[in-house]
Structures are given as C-alpha cells and as structure tokens.
Amino acid sequence: MTTVATFKIEHTQYLDASGKPTAKKMPKWAKDADTLKALYRSMARIRQLDTKAYALQRTGKMGTYPAATGQEAIGVGFGSALTADDVLCPYYRGQASMIEHGVTMEEILLYWGGDERGSDFKNAKQDFPIAVPIATQCLHATGVATAMKLRGEKRCVATEIGEGGTSEGDFYEALNVAGIWNLGVMFIINNNQWAISVPSSIQTACETYAQKAIAAGIEAVQVDGNDIIAVREAALNAAEKARNGGGATLIECVSLRLCDHTTADDARRYRPENELDSGWKNEPIIRLRKYMESLGIWDEQQEETMMAEVVAEVQTAVDNYLATPADSPEAMFDYLYEELPSRTQEQREYAINNKVVGGHH
C-alpha cells in the first residue's frame, strides 16, 4: 500500500482572547494605527447596527433580521481586504462585509425592512444582493470569477457562507469548479458553531470545515474568526492570489454566534447554558481594543468619542430608513423584465387602481 495523497489544515491566530500577540511576527499592517482604528470602528458599528435592528424588529418597525453578534471580525476582516473592483456575493448574515464593500447601512435596513430597493446598491454596483437560499451565492461567485478570467481581469470575488451551508450541494459544486478552472474566488466560512439549532456535531464528521476544500484541490486554511488580524491577513493573501491568477482559497473562520439565529429564533431552547459566558470572553471587539491599548494607540477618551459617533451614524441610517415610504404598487411589475408583457401590463394597471390604502408596513 502506498499513500497517494496527504493533507493538513493549519490554524492561524495572531491575537489571543486578551489581545496579546501569539504569533512571532505580526503582519505589517497590524501595526498601523489608522488601519486598526478603522477596523475597530467598523466592528463597533456593526455591533451597534445589529443592536438597533433588533430593537426595530422587536418594536414592529422591521421584519426578521439576522444579527452577526460575535462574528464581526469575519465580515469586517475579509470585507476590508477587497478593493472596489472586486465583487462580493454575500449571504444573509453578510452585513459586515457588505458595508465594508460600500453598501450603506440604510440599504441593509431597507432590505430587511421588506423593500427590494435595499438591494439596489448605490456604491457596490456589481455586487450580488443577499442570497437567502443557502449556498447558492457560492456558484454566483464562480460565475463572476469565470467572466473575469475569460476577460483577463485582475479582480477577485469573495463569497461568505455559514458552516451549516457547507452541507449543501451548491457549496461543493462551487468549490469543485473553482478548483478545476482555477477561479479567483475567496470562499469564507463563517463557522459560528450553529446552523439555527444544529451544532457542528450533527453537521459534519470532519475535524474542520476547511478541509472540505481539499477534495476540490483548493488551498484551505483555518483562522481564529474572533481575531480580525488573522481573518484579514488570510483574506488579503487570498485576494491577492486570486487577482493574480493563483486560483481560489477557502478560509474557515472559527467564531461563535453570540446572538440568536435571527430575530425569529430563541437560542435558549437549544444552547448549552454556559456557552455564552465563555463565548463573550472570546469575542472579537474587546480583543482588538486591548491590543490597541497595549500599543498605546487607544484610550477611554477615544473610545467614548468613537462610540458617540458610531451611535449617531447608525441612528441617521435608522432615521432615513424609517422615513422611506413603501414603493408604489407598480414597482412589483416595473423590474420584472426589460419590457413588461402586455398581459402583465393589464395586471399592473389593475394593481394601481386597486391600491390597498395602508397596505404596507
């Protein structure tokens, strides 16, 4: 018997839970005060946005919303590794990376407030809207990357998926084709340990989710998903590799969902009692704050000033969202095809004439 293939998965961490460096050498950018402060602010802003969104849902001012509490380092980390020329194919818990790539908080709120206009991004013009059907976004990313490759463009595509989503066929099909065609895709797994109520022990028999890429011939790494330096460094490398024709990378980011699956879920029904206690000790925002304090670039005064600004910024987005009236009934028809068929035009007129007064939220 001979061994015909072997593989290993490496786990990377730069900062431990207390913000102390654990790696011998930090990335150069991880010593730059402005970069660190910007990442910190982005994470704090997502935490605040999620908090406000929850409050909006609980008071009947918004629909179902999936927070990313505890996973802010993942979206901010890889989202900030993208350039404006790159394309993002997000999943439903993707608000952090979307905002990093230019989507506005108002658009995020509008979307979860039941309004398709939230997916008509002002800035991220080529980015996909949030994919709700699980894992489907992975294939869109491979298609975008195929177009880039055929046209010889030095751009990359990023897509994010929950660890539960990696059980879907579309995930494997996307990895497979990305491997064969050497596509410039960065696959990010947000391993927050829970797929609604299903833990990893029921989701996979693998030691890691990263190794699922091995069977597709794709480079795979695992990083501490609560360590934004580890997430961002892996993403920067993967993006650069993708843009230069080096093909796809899978990055598994290990974190923990510190919130419910969505506002429609109650994790107390299934989560072990003490999980959150240890979870909050590992969360990513404090970790980066402590690291910045140890570098002498952050203090209580700066924290207070930044938080006040972030709270105001989120509040402005909330106010704008709440001040946006629902679209008129004809909007149901006006973007169906480039040209609406005559039969459907009749229905459009009918819908306008039968407009339900107060028929929207």
Added chain:
Amino acid sequence: MPAITLIEAVNMALAHELKHNKDVVALGEDVGANGGVFRATDGLQKQFGEERVIDTPLAESMIAGLSIGMASQGMRPVAEMQFMGFIFPAADQIICHMARMRHRTRGRLTLPLVIRAPYGGGIHAPEHHSESTEAIFAHIPGLKVVIPSNPSRAYGLLLAAIRDPDPVIFLEPKRVYRIVKHEVEDNGEEYPIGCCFVDREGTDITLISWGAMLHETHMAAAKLAEKGISAEVIDVATVSPLDIDTILESVEKTGRVVIVQEAPKAGSLGSEIAAEIAEKRVFSLLAPIGRVSGYDTVMPYYRLEKQYMPTVDRIMEEALKTVEYK
C-alpha cells in the same frame, strides 16, 4: 441554400452568435469535443476555442449558478442542460435567482442568458428523458419560456433568446430534431419572442399547439381539410409570456378551439390558454374548448409512450367532436 434539421438550426444560431458577439459563450456537459449528446454544439469548440465553448463539470445547479454569475458581468452564456429531466437540481438557481435578479435589484443586475434543454417524449429514451415540464417554468414570473417547432423557428428564436436582455428557457422538442428539414439562410434574422405564429389559416376551428406536437396537429389539419373542414393552426412558440391576443383573434374567427399538448393536462399551458379564452371570449365560442394532452400520470417508460402521447387520431376525434357540436 441547403435544407437543415432543427438540431442543425440550433447549431447554426449558436455559431452565428458566437461569431458576432464576443460576450456569447456556450457551456454545458459534453458540449465541447463531443459537440453535445444530440450534436447541438457540433464543431463549435473547434471553431471558437475552449474559452467560448466550455465543457463543464457534471453538475446542473453549478451550470445555472455559474451562468448567473457570468451574465451579471455582462456575458451572454448559453447553457445546455443535457436533458430537461435533469434540470431540477438547477431549479433553485433558475427559480430563486435567475427569474428574480432584475426585480430584486431594481434593474441593477440583469441576466441575459439562455438555458437550452431537449425535452419531450417519443425517442425510446431512458427514464427521466421524456417528460414535458414546460408549465413548471412558464409559471415562474421573470422567465421567458420558448419552444421552437421547426428548423426556421429554432434558428430565429434561438438568436432572439441569446440577444434577449432577460433569461430565456429554450426547450427543444427532441423528437423532431431531425424529422423535418427547412431551407434556412444564416442571415442573423430573429423570430420575435412573445408571439404566436399562425402556421395555417382556417375558418372552422382553431388548433393550438407547440413543440413536437405541432407536427401531429398539422397532420390532423390536413386530414380535416380532406373532410372539407378548414382548420387554423397556431404555433404558440413562446409559452411564457403568452401571446393570448393572437389566440383570441383566431377564436373570434372560428368559434371552436382544440388545444394539443404532450404535457399532462392538469395545471398545464393548455389549462391557462383555455382559461384565458373562457375569461375573454366565452361568447365567441360555438362549442366547449377541447383539449388533447398527455395523461395526468407519470410519463411512461418507452414501451408505453405511444399510448401516452397524443396521436393524429386523438386530435381528429376531438376536432370533429368540436366542429360538430351544436
């Protein structure tokens, strides 16, 4: 000008668009060196290269999802599903994304792509190779579903489908891939999508069909003529969005209608056409609307498929009953 078959017309239209639009690519399982299992893409990879005529891994959802991504970047992928019976792994991508992308992004992202698939029975094929499930996709807003019935229309409608700004499901009636030849000039002229075609003018009864069944329908019309009955024959061609106006005009003229389809009867395109006629021209009707269809059962394996599919005799019987109704 040589006469060509429907499958050759598909090949000619693909070659025409590959030649004239650099954004067009053909992709699918076995479309490259093999030229497709029915030879729809025969010789195209040799002519246009591996980057324009792309052999994909074997995964239908991947083919559809990948096409969505490519189209979002302004390419015009023409993807082949090897048989319509294998389209269902891709249904999630087609229904949940392809059909909705323009709508849900308010026109920011559009998907000018085509999904081609051979469909229908009558070629002694394995199981899952013979169904007529066009109504499933015709039911989905945001898609266009086009079915050519002959070589000329296959050429013109496929050109139109590839040039269309929205996703088109292009279903090829494989039973008639090679039974009729037309002289088709490779002139790049389209047939319009969203139009029925009046194939034969008549005054006594309107026979409505699409795809392969149009051939039996034409045979029935010829037999009716021998009996002194003048049948109008309509090729629906685009089953979604349906051009109901052409159908209603014909109903006003003849007052008698028989719809012929290979698909099961319940919840079908025939149901929709009958309902539209009933809603809008019931007082033009001189007889109940007749339907000749496949049965509401599983498409049988091939030893029984002739029992299932509408025959000229069944169409004749229904047409005569409708014409003689008083």
